[in-house]
Amino acid sequence: MSALFVAAVSAAMPFLLWEARLAEASRHAARAGHRTAETALTRALALAEHSGSHSAVAVTRNNLGSLYQDAERYAQAEQQYRRSLAAWDAARAGAPRPGRLRTLNNLATLYIALGQPERAARLLPQSAPAGEEADLARLLANLGACAFARRRYPDAQSFFARSLAVTERLGLPVESAVTRLNLAVVAAASGKRGLAEEQAAASIIFLEANLSPSDPLLAQAHLSAAEVLATRPAEAERHLRQALTVAERSLGPDSDATARALAAYAALLKRTKRKHEANLMARRAAEIRRSTARHNATRHTIDWSELSAPTNRP
Numbered sequence: 001m002s003a004l005f006v007a008a009v010s011a012a013m014p015f016l017l018w019e020a021r022l023a024e025a026s027r028h029a030a031r032a033g034h035r036t037a038e039t040a041l042t043r044a045l046a047l048a049e050h051s052g053s054h055s056a057v058a059v060t061r062n063n064l065g066s067l068y069q070d071a072e073r074y075a076q077a078e079q080q081y082r083r084s085l086a087a088w089d090a091a092r093a094g095a096p097r098p099g100r101l102r103t104l105n106n107l108a109t110l111y112i113a114l115g116q117p118e119r120a121a122r123l124l125p126q127s128a129p130a131g132e133e134a135d136l137a138r139l140l141a142n143l144g145a146c147a148f149a150r151r152r153y154p155d156a157q158s159f160f161a162r163s164l165a166v167t168e169r170l171g172l173p174v175e176s177a178v179t180r181l182n183l184a185v186v187a188a189a190s191g192k193r194g195l196a197e198e199q200a201a202a203s204i205i206f207l208e209a210n211l212s213p214s215d216p217l218l219a220q221a222h223l224s225a226a227e228v229l230a231t232r233p234a235e236a237e238r239h240l241r242q243a244l245t246v247a248e249r250s251l252g253p254d255s256d257a258t259a260r261a262l263a264a265y266a267a268l269l270k271r272t273k274r275k276h277e278a279n280l281m282a283r284r285a286a287e288i289r290r291s292t293a294r295h296n297a298t299r300h301t302i303d304w305s306e307l308s309a310p311t312n313r314p
Contacts (some may be wrong), residue, residue: 037067055099058087062103069110070216072256081107098130101125105138112142113256137166140276141179144186153190160186177206178217181224188228194300200228204239219246219257233272259288 041064048056065080081103088100104123111120124143144159160182167175184199207221222243229236244265247257262285268279 009030029062038064041067054087054091058084058103059099060089061087062099062106065103065106065110069106069113072251074110074114075108077109081110101132101135101139105135105142108142108146109138112145112149115149117146121146127304133166133170134172137170137172137175137179140166141182147187148182148186151189154185156186157183157190162289166262174207176212177203178221181207181221184228188230192230193228196228200225214246214250216246216257218242218248218259222246223261226264226268230268233268236268237265240268254288254291256288259285262288 008311018047041060045057045060045064048060061080061084065077065084068074068077068080083105085100085107088103104125108120108123111117111123120142123144124139140159140163144156144163147155147159149154160179164176166182167179180199184196187193187199188196204221204225207218207265211218220243222239226239226243227238228288229239240261244258244261247255247261251257262281266278266281266285269275
């Protein structure tokens with residue numbers, strides 16, 4: 001999940017009002033009030049553009065992208081992230097751009113979620129500027145996800161281990177638990193089932209105790225645990241049931257997260273010879289994905305010439 005953030009910008013703009021709009025959006029996003037958050041961010045963007053501050057525009061567009069990504073409006077999220085990067089690049093030469101790496105990470109996370117690890121890997125640098133340790137941890141985790149998707153398990157293990165070292169040093173327990181779960185998935189794929197199951201169990205216990213029952217992160221965590229426990233169908237099914245419940249509750253019955261949980265659950269049911277149940281779940285997952293495909297077909301790819309063009313102000 002990509003994070004919302006605030007950065008200091010030029011004092012020439014009405015900073016307090018702009019910051020208040022960002023804070024308002026963050027509060028509504030935390031309560032899943034996406035429509036109200038979008039309104040607040042749109043107003044913040046108008047203030048930022050009127051001020052002429054490229055940094056303020058970059059921050060606001062990043063936050064809009066984050067909001068759209070959380071709501072699974074992926075084409076709009078990509079558009080905002082790319083326009084945010086264009087704004088970071090337009091900032092005064094030599095000026096600090098502490099948010100640019102986060103925007104890159106957010107866009108890479110989006111591509112990984114869309115099953116496009118090659119695009120994500122091409123986007124990401126292999127290092128981070130000094131002082132951006134939290135974003136370095138996200139960068140390493142994204143590189144690990146790209147390596148895993150390409151079945152380069154030793155590289156994935158190395159990236160995730162380095163990410164874990166950073167999150168532990170920074171005292172970020174939830175991020176550390178998620179990274180340990182990623183390491184468990186890599187270990188399972190590498191044939192180290194015993195180690196993988198131990199790591200996954202500890203991570204799930206911690207995340208369930210420290211996250212809201214409706215946090216979308218829990219849905220992905222349970223999917224990962226089910227993958228680790230693939231050789232134990234009864235235990236894997238328990239996690240798949242939880243993943244489906246959380247996805248439906250947090251993002252809705254027709255979300256991509258729900259489709260992923262349904263597809264994984266259907267695969268398990270098929271392996272355990274429960275063909276009728278498997279077919280029902282697989283059919284529902286396919287219907288969701290067809291609906292998503294029809295929706296996304298109306299979107300367009302954003303190119304850099306469009307990103308660089310002046311934006312029409314409301």
